[in-house]
Amino acid sequence: GQQLNQSPQSMFIQEGEDVSMNCTSSSIFNTWLWYKQDPGEGPVLLIALYKAGELTSNGRLTAQFGITRKDSFLNISASIPSDVGIYFCAGRRRTGNQFYFGTGTSLTVIP
Amino acid sequence: DAGITQSPRHKVTETGTPVTLRCHQTENHRYMYWYRQDPGHGLRLIHYSYGVKDTDKGEVSDGYSVSRSKTEDFLLTLESATSSQTSVYFCAISKGQGEKLFFGSGTQLSVL
Numbered sequence: 001g002q003q004l005n006q007s008p009q010s011m012f013i014q015e016g017e018d019v020s021m022n023c024t025s026s027s028i029f030n031t032w033l034w035y036k037q038d039p040g041e042g043p044v045l046l047i048a049l050y051k052a053g054e055l056t057s058n059g060r061l062t063a064q065f066g067i068t069r070k071d072s073f074l075n076i077s078a079s080i081p082s083d084v085g086i087y088f089c090a091g092r093r094r095t096g097n098q099f100y101f102g103t104g105t106s107l108t109v110i111p
Numbered sequence: 112d113a114g115i116t117q118s119p120r121h122k123v124t125e126t127g128t129p130v131t132l133r134c135h136q137t138e139n140h141r142y143m144y145w146y147r148q149d150p151g152h153g154l155r156l157i158h159y160s161y162g163v164k165d166t167d168k169g170e171v172s173d174g175y176s177v178s179r180s181k182t183e184d185f186l187l188t189l190e191s192a193t194s195s196q197t198s199v200y201f202c203a204i205s206k207g208q209g210e211k212l213f214f215g216s217g218t219q220l221s222v223l
């Protein structure tokens with residue numbers, strides 16, 4: 001199946017620091033989605049991206065659709081304790097209905 | 112809240128027994144999906160539906176079947192559960208093909 005490489009696998013940061021994570025694919029994607037998952041819950045959609053180069057913000061979160069269409073980036077500014085969780089990327093190719101998911105970035109925020 | 116209810120939330124069963132998981136949506140979305148989540152693999156698509164009685168396989172469909180007799184309900188059945196099917200199962204919905212996915216809260220299934 002399609003592999004999405006998400007990095008880093010885990011991050012430990014101080015409260016107030018900025019966070020960056022990324023997702024890369026071997027295929028060109030038409031859509032990128034970013035999710036956050038808390039323990040025992042389902043993934044919650046944070047940001048959706050539909051065009052190469054697109055930059056979209058949701059509060060302190062900003063995501064970008066890479067120019068090559070094979071990558072996407074998520075930044076969190078001024079992290080707070082409630083940002084703790086696992087962040088997933090998901091991508092969809094131009095043809096086909098299926099979204100492929102990365103293996104997640106686990107974020108720990110130290111107060 | 113995306114209006115998705117999964118039941119049961121937790122289930123423990125024995126190898127060889129049949130198991131059915133239910134997903135119910137109140138959004139009237141056309142597309143419904145079943146994913147499984149395992150450490151190191153991310154979310155992987157089992158089956159999806161694009162309308163009543165219209166279903167298709169995902170990348171990990173072996174050992175699973177689905178049915179959709181009403182727009183709001185999508186059932187996932189393990190005909191004869193195996194220990195390799197121990198996982199967390201998520202239902203998702205989307206309004207149209209390739210559109211944003213919204214997830215339920217998941218079902219933790221343990222096959223002993």
